[in-house]
Amino acid sequence: MKNVFSRIIAAISVSVLAACAPQTDSATETGSVRVLAPMSNSKGSYSLDIFELKGITDLQTVAGKFVRFFLSPRIANKQLQGSAPxxxxxxxxxxxxIPANEMTQQLVTIYAHTQRLALLDEELGAGGVNKWPRDVGVAVKVRGGLTNNAFYDGNTDSMxxxxxSSEGLPIPINGGILAHEHFHSLFYKLVMGDERAQIHDRENFLERAIVEDLSVRHRRLLPISTGEEMSEAQMHMYYHLAIIRGLNEGLADYWGWMYTGDPDFIAQSLPSEKATRSLKVRDEKSVNSLPSVENIKRSLxxxxxxxxxxxRFSDYVTGYAYSLGTQFSRVLKRYTDIYSKARGIEDLQARKDIAKLIVKVLPKMKDDFDKLDLNYYTADKFLKSMFALNESYREEECQFLAEVIxxxxxxxxxxxxxxxxxxSEFKLVPKVEVAPVETPSVTESSLQ
Structure with missing residues (x-):
């Protein structure tokens, strides 16, 4: 697909060349500018469409209100530094x-998606969390020649x-992956604000080839146990490293699906991740649980x-966090599907409704993490906090949440x-187990 888009752009460029103005016209173009870009729709498919970029201050570098690009930047003093493409x-x-080459095509597409995501923030209640323009580094050079990845860095507030280099949909064009990384910026600012919030922290990013290999391998093959266990202090630390990163990653996967409508948006660019990262499962009814504290401790x-x-144990935890994240994202997708059907509303609106709840619960998560002390933050606590924002549910919604929690x-x-x-309105209440009533036994003495 990567080469397909490039050929399409080249073909369009040749076909319109005779009717085109000189290349220098783009140097002075500002404000709202109409460009041709491969954009996704709410059903998860891509097509070449004319899209209006807003707030452009320099079309030649595709800079404006929403994005400022850097070509192969360096990081210094918590900022990207370098020239613009x-x-x-x-x-x-x-x-x-019309973009005349692949790099330009990617720049306008990233700008278009960032513009959309900024406006979506406003609609979903996250307006003002992010500051614009966002710094975006393209063709970033990483030690070891890493390819095929994207990364939100909270320290520089940049993407x-x-x-x-693969044959799928290029990541700079994949709206779902861009939305996924965009969500990391919301989580970083509303929940943690430090490296614990980032599954893509700087060290992991620089060592990404190793981390990705570990994360995939350890989802499929558990190491042989020697019987050695962590101390309680170690367990508390690694448990929360796993669940915080898992929530960050899982909610980001949900955000990518919410934005595109494609449960396999990651596999569009990274086909090897389909089995472990897809939000779609063969048997939807099997998505009915989240791990308990004891299950997570046992796995760790x-x-x-x-x-x-x-x-290197933290690398194993990173891999496990991806697995936890997939469980969270699949549960939320399943609930959204039930919610949409039960209320008879469009799928896109249902996805946005649940996204609004996610935005509202993020500050509550921060408060809960700040007050943890020696306690454990649990999957059921997250769901209870999130859905406590609803006053009532349809019966199908309530039954699903009760089962998962x-x-x-x-x-x-x-x-x-x-x-x-x-x-048609239900609420979640504690399940009271009724103890069986003991019937007095009849004895010979009691009959006398």
């Missing part, structure tokens, strides 16, 4: 600008994209006891069930 355009007879102890190099609680006393409030 130079775009090349052909202007057609209708006044629209970094390394070269794409297995990883820890089997890790030959304890110094009850599967991840530590004790049966924390399980939930549904109680009818009014016609």
């Amino acid at each position: 130079q775009g090349r355009f052909i202007k057609n007879s209708d006044g629209a600008f 970094l994209l390394v070269p794409y 102890n297995i990883f820890y006891s089997g890790a030959a190099d304890k110094a 009850s599967s991840s609680v530590a004790t049966t006393e924390e399980a939930l069930t549904c109680e009818k409030m009014a016609e």
Whole structure:
């Protein structure tokens, strides 16, 4: 697909060349500018469309209100530093600008998606969290020649994209992956604001080839346990490293689906990730649980006891966080599908409704993490906090949430069930186990 888009752009460029204005016209173009870009729709498909870029201050570098680009930048003093890439355009007879090469095509597409995501922030209640323009590094050079990845860096509040060399949809054009990375910026600012929030922290990014290999391998093959377990202090630290990163990654995957409508948006560019990162499963009804505290602890102890190099154990935790994230994203997608059907609303609107709840719950998560002390943040606590923002549910929604939450609680006393409030309205309530009534046994003496 990568080469297909390039050939399409080349073909269009040749076909309109006779009716085009000189290349220098783009140097003075500002304000709202119409460009041809491969954009995704709400159903997850891509097509070449004329898109209006707003707030352009310099079309030649595709700079403006929403993005400022850097070509192969350096990072110094918590800022990207370097020159801007130079775009090349052909202007057609209708006044629209056609990217004349692959780099320009990617620049206008990134700008278009960033513009859309900024406006979507406003719609979903996250307006003002991000500051614009966003710094974006393209053709980023990473030690080891890393390719095929994107990365939000909270320290510089920038997005970094390394070269794409595969045959799928180029990452700079993949709206779902761009939305995924965009969500990391919301999580970083609303929840943590430090490296613990980033599954893509700088060290992991620089060592990405190793981390990706570990993350995939350890989803498929557990290490052999030696019986050695972590101390309680270690467990508390690594548990929260895993669940915070897992939530960050899982919610970002949901954001990518919310934005594109494509449950396989990652596989469009990274086909090898389809089995482990897709939000779509063969049996939707099997998505009905999240891991409990004890399940997560058990998994971490297995990883820890089997890790030959304890110094690299955090890499195992990173891989496990991806697995946790997929569980969160699939549960939220399943709930969204149930919500859409139960209320008879369009899929896109349902996705946005749940995204609004996510935005609202992020500051609550920060408060919960700040107050943890020696306690554990749990999957059921996240769901309870998020859906407490709803006053009532349809029966199908309530039953699904009750099942998922009850599967991840530590004790049966924390399980939930549904109680009818009014016609078609239900609420989550504690599930009360009724103890069986003992019937007095009849004895010979009692008959006398």
